[in-house]
Amino acid sequence: MQTTLQALQADIAKLPVDAIVNAANSSLMGGGGVDGAIHRAGGPAILEDCRRIVAKQGGCKTGEAVITTAGRLPAKFVIHTVGPVWNGGHKQEAEKLANCYRNSLQLAVENGCRSVAFPCISTGVYGYPIAEAAKVAVASVKAFLEENEGMESVVMVCFDGENYEAIQAVLNA
Ligand code: ADP
Numbered sequence: 001m002q003t004t005l006q007a008l009q010a011d012i013a014k015l016p017v018d019a020i021v022n023a024a025n026s027s028l029m030g031g032g033g034v035d036g037a038i039h040r041a042g043g044p045a046i047l048e049d050c051r052r053i054v055a056k057q058g059g060c061k062t063g064e065a066v067i068t069t070a071g072r073l074p075a076k077f078v079i080h081t082v083g084p085v086w087n088g089g090h091k092q093e094a095e096k097l098a099n100c101y102r103n104s105l106q107l108a109v110e111n112g113c114r115s116v117a118f119p120c121i122s123t124g125v126y127g128y129p130i131a132e133a134a135k136v137a138v139a140s141v142k143a144f145l146e147e148n149e150g151m152e153s154v155v156m157v158c159f160d161g162e163n164y165e166a167i168q169a170v171l172n173a
Helices: 033-042 044-057 093-110 130-147 161-171
Strands: 004-009 019-024 065-069 077-082 115-118 153-158
Touching (some): 004 130, 004 161, 019 093, 033 044, 065 093
Parallel strands (some): 019 115, 115 153
16 A cells, blocks of 8 residues: 655644644653643653553663653554654764654654654754755655555644655656
8 A cells, every 4th residue: 555645844742643742841741842742732741651651661772762651642652763864964864763753653653653754854953954954854755655555644743844845856757
């Protein structure tokens, strides 16, 4: 089955997909940007789940992912992944960013999700150049989908026009 892969300019917290991905930080205790928007809209149940994960495994490393309830969001799950902070491009940022997408999709599959929405991880306060991040994001998602069946839809959610144009450009290349 062919998976639909598309860009959408939207607020990720509003999407009725099986799992939305959060660009979290390693503490999993919430933050600004998309993280703040997801916790605000989803309510305290998400943070409660995050606290349980922290108690068990002590946070989440860069490139890795964990899954929680979506609280009162229309999605079923929130997958929290920690993007790399941009540091000039020679600190394995691309590899770590690709791991975020791959590990999130892996966790989605393991939890029976067939539709997943991603934000443009690391392109906010973590400072990853937008065009570069778009290339890594799309390549990582495509590579995963080539090796895994059963995902119906992956949406790359862009909050702003610049990310939307960048993702569209890579998808149409
Ligand atoms: P990071 O720390 O990984 O850079 P940010 O949350 O600062 O995370 O930004 C990641 C991306 O998420 C940015 O492109 C930002 O514009 C976008 N973003 C912010 N709020 C939302 C939202 N509600 N839905 C989707 N994307 C969002």
